Amino acid sequence: MAVTDDAILRIKEMIVSGELRPGDRLPPEKELGERLGVSRSSLREAVKALEVIRVLDVRRGDGTYVTSLEPRLLLEAMNFVVDLHSDQSVLEIFAVRRILEPAATAMAATRLDDEQLAGLEALLADTQSTGPIEALVEHDLAFHQAIVEGAGNEYLSRLVEAMQSGTQRARVWRGLTQHHAAERTIAEHRAILDALHEHDAELAAALALTHIAGIERWLREASEAAHS
Structure with missing residues (x-):
């Protein structure tokens, strides 16, 4: 050594x-x-x-x-590392998110209070399907992060935050090229939030999994087409 x-x-x-x-x-x-x-x-x-x-x-x-x-401080370096990865590596990042975020969403479903749910409603209401795709991505990131923070686990929140940093380019790409991606994203967020209002942990987790897996599947197909 x-x-x-x-x-x-x-x-x-x-x-x-x-x-x-x-x-x-x-x-x-x-x-x-x-x-x-x-x-x-x-x-x-x-x-x-x-x-x-x-x-x-x-x-x-x-x-x-x-x-x-503090977790936020110690995981800052991870944001830098994740952002250096190639588009192909983003697929692996989505695979990690697919494991972490549904579990975090289930935890949040049992913990979110009325004020936090109102905050999520405000985020969703402020999301527009038209306009710059970068704005939709920012709202999407904020929506997901607010849910994960509602799980009440600081390390999990910061880890997911780092993972999302590395997927932002992929989301912009998807929004620019896939028809009706914005409308579908908003609809899927609405369904997740409705499940959170009901404090239905299983349903919220399933909807989060479907949402993330859909983006991952599209990115995988786009990556394969680009390299074929």
């Missing part, structure tokens, strides 16, 4: 064990390097790597701190 990798693991162990907690300042570089048995250069590389994935926050002239370690 590279010295830098070992330093990263040792710092992680300090955080996992509770020796370093969110918001804590790391010991001075010289002290920490001696404790971990690594050179200053290797320690700096380890700190830089942990800063990139938002585990550490390096404040010039102040020191290095453990971040809040």
Whole structure:
């Protein structure tokens, strides 16, 4: 194992064990390097790597701190990675969404209160089948994310949010080329929301699965046609 990798693991162990907690300042570089048995250069590389994935926050002239370690922060890097993927890889991303979102929708069906449901109604009412397709995509993303956040699981919310980031181009493409895609999207959202109003977890999950699988199926067919 590279010295830098070992330093990263040792710092992680300090955080996992509770020796370093969110918001804590790391010991001075010289002290920490001696404790971990690594050179200053290797320690700096380890700190830089942990800063990139938002585990550490390096404040010039102040020191290095453990971040809040909140899911939204830690999963930010995933958005970047997902956006780098090719259109073919988007199919795999949709496959992940097909697993996660129906389960999240079922959870949300049992938890959403009247205020949250009203918020979803407002989102749906503001969605237009005509106009720039980018606007429909933005509303679609907001609608899906609001449902997932209603499940009450922060890690699940942030993970799905990262997955949706990588599928935005595919949705725009679909909206530009597939006839009546906008109208169908709005109708499917209406059906999902009606099931959520009824707090019918099984039906809401089934409708979410059908909705996502439909986009995935179209994208797969379009990808195969483009490469045939």
